Amino acid sequence: MDVLDKIGLGLSIALTPANLLFCFVGTVFGTLVGVLPGFGPVGAFSLLLPLTYKMEAASAIIMLAGVYYGAMYGGSTTSILVNIPGESASIVTCLDGYQMARQGRAGPALGISAFGSFIGGTLGVVGLMFLAPILGQAALSFGPPEFFALTFLGLTLVSYLSRGSTIKALIMAVLGLLAGSIGMDPISGVPRFTHGSTTLMDGVGLVPVAIGMFGVAEVLENIESTTSISIFKTKIKGLLPNFKDWKDSFWPILRGTVLGFFVGMLPGPSGTIGSFASYAMEKKFSRYPEKFGTGVIEGVAGPETANNAATTGAFIPLLSLGIPISGTTAILLGVLMIHGVQPGPLFIGKYPEIFWGVVTSMYVGNAMLLVLNLPLIGIWVKVLKIPYFLLFPFIFLFCLFGVYTLNNNLIEVFIMLIFGIIGFLMRKTGFEGAPFLMALVLGPVMESSLRQSLLISHGSPTIFFTRPISALLVIVGLACLITSLFPMFRRKREDLSKKIGDVS
Amino acid sequence: MGQRQLISSIVLLVIAFSTFLETSKLPIGVPRKPQTGFYPLILAVLLTILSLLLLWQAIKEKKGKRSTGEARWGGLKRIGLALGALFAFAFLFEHLGYVITTFLLIAFLLRAIEPQKWWVVILVAFLCSLISFLVFGLLLNTQLPPGILGI
Numbered sequence: 001m002d003v004l005d006k007i008g009l010g011l012s013i014a015l016t017p018a019n020l021l022f023c024f025v026g027t028v029f030g031t032l033v034g035v036l037p038g039f040g041p042v043g044a045f046s047l048l049l050p051l052t053y054k055m056e057a058a059s060a061i062i063m064l065a066g067v068y069y070g071a072m073y074g075g076s077t078t079s080i081l082v083n084i085p086g087e088s089a090s091i092v093t094c095l096d097g098y099q100m101a102r103q104g105r106a107g108p109a110l111g112i113s114a115f116g117s118f119i120g121g122t123l124g125v126v127g128l129m130f131l132a133p134i135l136g137q138a139a140l141s142f143g144p145p146e147f148f149a150l151t152f153l154g155l156t157l158v159s160y161l162s163r164g165s166t167i168k169a170l171i172m173a174v175l176g177l178l179a180g181s182i183g184m185d186p187i188s189g190v191p192r193f194t195h196g197s198t199t200l201m202d203g204v205g206l207v208p209v210a211i212g213m214f215g216v217a218e219v220l221e222n223i224e225s226t227t228s229i230s231i232f233k234t235k236i237k238g239l240l241p242n243f244k245d246w247k248d249s250f251w252p253i254l255r256g257t258v259l260g261f262f263v264g265m266l267p268g269p270s271g272t273i274g275s276f277a278s279y280a281m282e283k284k285f286s287r288y289p290e291k292f293g294t295g296v297i298e299g300v301a302g303p304e305t306a307n308n309a310a311t312t313g314a315f316i317p318l319l320s321l322g323i324p325i326s327g328t329t330a331i332l333l334g335v336l337m338i339h340g341v342q343p344g345p346l347f348i349g350k351y352p353e354i355f356w357g358v359v360t361s362m363y364v365g366n367a368m369l370l371v372l373n374l375p376l377i378g379i380w381v382k383v384l385k386i387p388y389f390l391l392f393p394f395i396f397l398f399c400l401f402g403v404y405t406l407n408n409n410l411i412e413v414f415i416m417l418i419f420g421i422i423g424f425l426m427r428k429t430g431f432e433g434a435p436f437l438m439a440l441v442l443g444p445v446m447e448s449s450l451r452q453s454l455l456i457s458h459g460s461p462t463i464f465f466t467r468p469i470s471a472l473l474v475i476v477g478l479a480c481l482i483t484s485l486f487p488m489f490r491r492k493r494e495d496l497s498k499k500i501g502d503v504s
Numbered sequence: 505m506g507q508r509q510l511i512s513s514i515v516l517l518v519i520a521f522s523t524f525l526e527t528s529k530l531p532i533g534v535p536r537k538p539q540t541g542f543y544p545l546i547l548a549v550l551l552t553i554l555s556l557l558l559l560w561q562a563i564k565e566k567k568g569k570r571s572t573g574e575a576r577w578g579g580l581k582r583i584g585l586a587l588g589a590l591f592a593f594a595f596l597f598e599h600l601g602y603v604i605t606t607f608l609l610i611a612f613l614l615r616a617i618e619p620q621k622w623w624v625v626i627l628v629a630f631l632c633s634l635i636s637f638l639v640f641g642l643l644l645n646t647q648l649p650p651g652i653l654g655i
Binding site for chain 2: 417
């Protein structure tokens with residue numbers, strides 16, 4: 001099957017009326033979530049999860065992927081108009097976007113961020129289309145040592161790139177691995193740490209943990225201190241950027257696409273890192289770097305393009321290797337597994353309709369976002385005025401409902417609530433949820449690959465260093481660990497992570 | 505963050521210790537033939553080392569200047585009320601049924617967290633339980649506990 005046939009297959013799935021509707025719901029809901037500060041894509045997933053249980057796997061991912069990249073579109077609106085980033089990936093957009101709004105150029109700022117997001121998202125999909133099958137093909141030759149090395153690198157990188165203390169992030173990763181070891185031993189089938197609970201025999205569910213740690217904890221944090229938002233009063237006119245705006249934004253958009261796409265494949269808050277890296281790069285390339293922060297369009301175009309390109313890049317490790325690289329992609333993996341689909345090297349060959357259906361739906365979704373968002377900006381601004389006391393009871397209800405309807409099991413609801421409390425306390429003490437969630441998903445893969453590798457090598461850990469791919473991955477992982485634990489390197493890293501801010 | 509880091513590291517050490525205890529009940533094996541307890545044992549060792557590093561950092565920080573940027577603990581009452589309502593929902597859900605527990609949850613949250621007028625509370629709670637029941641229970645045919653209303 002050549003590429004055109006595959007795209008044809010994808011379009012035949014993405015363009016069915018039902019999938020068009022799911023894509024539409026996902027992108028619009030994602031934008032709404034992006035607009036609302038303090039409510040991220042993971043929280044949004046929890047609201048839509050009950051809808052996905054009865055859908056086909058492809059439709060479920062089409063909708064949730066729409067939420068993911070839709071949130072990146074929406075995040076920029078609040079950055080530009082309110083100086084409050086809807087998403088952490090839009091923090092940097094505040095710098096020049098808000099200044100542009102103050103100068104009466106809110107329209108072109110919103111316009112170029114929508115066009116940039118569209119171009120970054122669509123070109124990113126082209127990259128995904130070509131790179132994911134190649135990587136999936138290469139991963140077919142991976143043995144247990146390579147898979148162990150890959151999971152090890154994923155977890156060390158997500159800890160290295162996280163906000164604040166690496167030790168805390170590593171602790172979260174280890175706790176996540178421990179939580180992942182609850183249930184039946186993946187090799188011998190012996191129950192472990194279950195204390196006789198039949199619910200725990202299948203392990204700690206990803207959905208209750210994710211919804212608790214991100215959905216419930218996020219709302220608890222928000223109701224702790226209720227603040228009102230003041231919107232900068234400006235007339236939004238002329239959303240279409242003029243010729244000069246396009247000329248200034250052309251290269252930032254192209255550079256943002258390439259940079260964001262490749263950064264997107266890295267574990268951690270790739271959208272956030274991509275947007276910061278793009279801003280730094282544009283400042284470096286600019287003939288007037290001193291003007292950055294005063295309302296230059298390049299400071300909006302580059303980062304907004306990069307964060308959308310990063311969302312498509314993030315799908316590559318998920319779909320071709322079965323490795324989620326963030327909390328958001330970990331939930332997508334969980335949704336696929338609920339539908340009995342196991343992502344990994346065999347995924348694209350085994351489920352071409354899901355892969356190509358999702359990929360082509362991203363073109364459709366990005367186009368929908370562009371067409372819908374420019375005229376809807378006025379509505380998104382009004383959405384910001386909805387008081388939080390009206391929103392949070394519904395979010396709680398959907399969290400409870402989403403987890404209960406998964407297996408009609410109340411114990412999972414209690415697990416969610418307990419993880420909600422844990423997640424809230426973690427936020428208060430500077431621990432992050434993303435490494436925990438990733439480790440929970442990767443734990444069983446890591447354990448079986450470690451034990452199989454040791455069986456192959458008769459107990460010698462040198463097996464991870466004698467095979468070139470695993471050696472490379474382990475060495476990079478170890479380098480991250482060492483540099484983040486030594487004070488000299490740690491200070492530099494912490495300075496950088498402070499700039500990056502919150503983890504997506 | 506020093507005080508909280510100290511407490512966090514002690515809690516983590518307790519978790520690590522409990523993991524050691526639990527793992528000791530499982531067969532560990534040897535690196536050549538690892539058994540069920542082998543992997544959790546490695547994790548328990550790693551958790552102990554990292555918790556001790558955190559404890560060391562906390563002690564060092566306590567001796568030095570108190571760091572700024574402490575997160576606020578305000579609004580604890582609101583959080584307590586919200587959590588109480590969520591747990592009550594979970595306990596009552598299968599007994600009272602979806603419609604009644606949803607109505608009670610939404611009404612309580614609207615009234616207790618940031619008090620609204622009674623008519624707003626009742627109207628929003630009623631509409632929310634009715635619409636969500638129609639969408640999920642009837643339209644999407646999701647299995648919901650009927651409870652005392654029998655629907």
